[in-house]
Amino acid sequence: MGAMKLNERSVAHYALSDSPADHTGFLRTWGGPGAPPTPSGTGRRCWFVLKGNLLFSFESRESRAPLSLVVLEGCTVELAEAPVSEEFAFAIRFDAPGVRPHLLAADGPAAQEAWVKALSRASFGYMRLVVRELESQLRDARHSLALQRHSSWKATGGHCKPQAPDRRSPGLENGHSPSKDCSPMDLVEERCSRPAGRGLAEWQGPASHFLGRRQSPSCPETSYFSTLHNWYGEEIMELRQRWLQRVWGSQPEREKQDGP
Amino acid sequence: MRYNEKELQALSRQPAELAAELGMRGPKKGSGEPALTGPLAPLCPQPVGALLLERCRVTQEEPSGFSISFMEDPERKYHFQCCSEEQCQEWMGALRRASYEFMRRSLIFYRNEIQKMTGKDPLEQFGISEEARFQLGGLKA
Incomplete structure (x- = not known):
């Protein structure tokens, strides 16, 4: 290893954490310690896990320590020839001097295609592009409905006062919950009646983003949420502000992305 | 866990989300570790390290300083010192949005x-x- 440091412990922890894997499966690999510069032979069969933009390999499915990590940023994924002709190979290439491509092979054409697809779309940049596109689509859709909904929500929101400080950030991150129906009407009701839970959201989930109250208005991710804020009306905003001050004045509480 | 340093260094040559010189103190005393930009974020122009930002927690430590810690050991903090409160807020905001999750x-x-x-x-x-x-x-x- 050497000069370029990485918070390996956290990375390894993340590899084994319960966060969803985007793709998993056995692949043949020709890299690794002591591997010849030119791939030869049948390589080695390892268990691969794609999480976000990180591709981990493990000795076996049950293994608790990742063997290797590839960060899938600034790379291309393409079909390739394996040393063993019946393999369904592909390569991850980095456009950097002295970096050999990672040659991998799936058991069949379907798995090969699925891996190439998943890996080539794994970058943060791709994800962000899709998010920005959807964000603007939602803004457009909201725009046409905003006025008619405004009046009815305000009526609901006006008499709905939380009796006790709710531990969740009101409303907003609920939208990220797997709840099938989280229309703003429901969010208002939920906020008033349901107990708050604890969970992972504080750890770099969207909730922590919304709890971060000093967002730049120019931040593209926040524009829609600020609109939603306004829909709740000034009164709710004020209540929330007071609540946040209380919560953050004492101790940070974990937020939960509640299930339905 | 094996990883290719050259690949990580190549990542640092990609456009940065945010770049600045920040004071940094790693979890271990005196260890000079990295500053960051982007999802996994190396220090430019001569990268010395990177921090994966999944499931990290960004905490304000003082008016112009913040820390990053990770789930498996919340007490183990990477401390960063900014030039101003404003810069600190800017970095904290960017870091909170920087994870893939x-x-x-x-x-x-x-x-x-x-x-x-x-x-x-x-x-x-x-x-x-x-x-x-x-x-x-x-x-x-």
Whole structure:
């Protein structure tokens, strides 16, 4: 290893954490310690896990320590020839001097295609592009409905006062919950009646983003949420502000992305 | 765990989300570790390290300083010193949005909202509506 440091412990922890894997499966690999510069032979069969933009390999499915990590940023994924002709190979290439491509092979054409697809779309940049596109689509859709909904929500929101400080950030991150129906009407009701839970959201989930109250208005991710804020009306905003001050004045509480 | 340093260094040559000289103190005394930009974020122009930002916690430590810690050991903090409170807020905001998991949750949220409003799945136009990582079930409840 050497000069370029990485918070390996956290990375390894993340590899084994319960966060969803985007793709998993056995692949043949020709890299690794002591591997010849030119791939030869049948390589080695390892268990691969794609999480976000990180591709981990493990000795076996049950293994608790990742063997290797590839960060899938600034790379291309393409079909390739394996040393063993019946393999369904592909390569991850980095456009950097002295970096050999990672040659991998799936058991069949379907798995090969699925891996190439998943890996080539794994970058943060791709994800962000899709998010920005959807964000603007939602803004457009909201725009046409905003006025008619405004009046009815305000009526609901006006008499709905939380009796006790709710531990969740009101409303907003609920939208990220797997709840099938989280229309703003429901969010208002939920906020008033349901107990708050604890969970992972504080750890770099969207909730922590919304709890971060000093967002730049120019931040593209926040524009829609600020609109939603306004829909709740000034009164709710004020209540929330007071609540946040209380919560953050004492101790940070974990937020939960509640299930339905 | 093996990784290729040259690949990480190549990542540092990609456009930065945010770049500045910040004071940094790693979890161990006197260890000079990295500053960061982007999802996994190396210090430019001569990268010495990177921090993966999944499941990290960004905490304000003083008016112009913040720390990053990770789930497996919240007491182990990377401390950063900024020039001003404003710069500190800017970095904290950017760092909180920098994780892949954050993007994923945002995407699912927008997808869900659009589908409710229009009755159409917006991901179909990209041909990615079936991907496991964009399904609601993929989110941990």
